[in-house]
Amino acid sequence: MTDHQHLAERYVDVWNTTDARRRRDLVERLFAPDATYTDPLGAVRGWDGIDEFIAGAQRQFAGMSFRLGGPVDGHHDTARFTWLLGADGTEEPVVIGFDVIVTEGSDRIGRVYGFLDKVPA
Incomplete structure (x- = not known):
């Protein structure tokens, strides 16, 4: 069972x-290995694509970090959660998003579908 x-x-x-x-x-x-990540800003596949996409977000939002925005809701092989991105030590997030992950097995992600609820102008 997936946690x-x-x-x-x-x-x-x-x-x-x-x-x-x-x-x-x-x-x-x-x-x-063949996982996919899709959000309004891009769609990538595999470890290389996912790693490069994350590195790009880190460059764009240097000095900021992600945190969960509340409890994670899930059943079977699917989970959804809100995340917040902001400067360390601040409460007000710069970006708010909502992701849906679909697992492969109990501990690996096969697909991510991301949505952006709040983005900088």
Whole structure:
């Protein structure tokens, strides 16, 4: 049985890991080799695509970090959750998003569908 809360926490950790080698290791542990990530800003496949997409977001929002915006809701192989992106130590997020993850097995992500609810002008 999938622990959706733990999976979402691991997912946020990947987005917050700025050391390239460590981030890549976490990507390979969390995502299936042919996993897909799709949001309004892009669509990528596989470890290389996901890792490069995350690195790009980190460059764009340097000095900011992701955190879960509330409880994770999930059933079967699917979970949904809100995330917040903002400067460390501040309450007001710059970006708010909503992701749906579909697992492969109990501990790997096969697909991510991302939505952006609040973005900078």
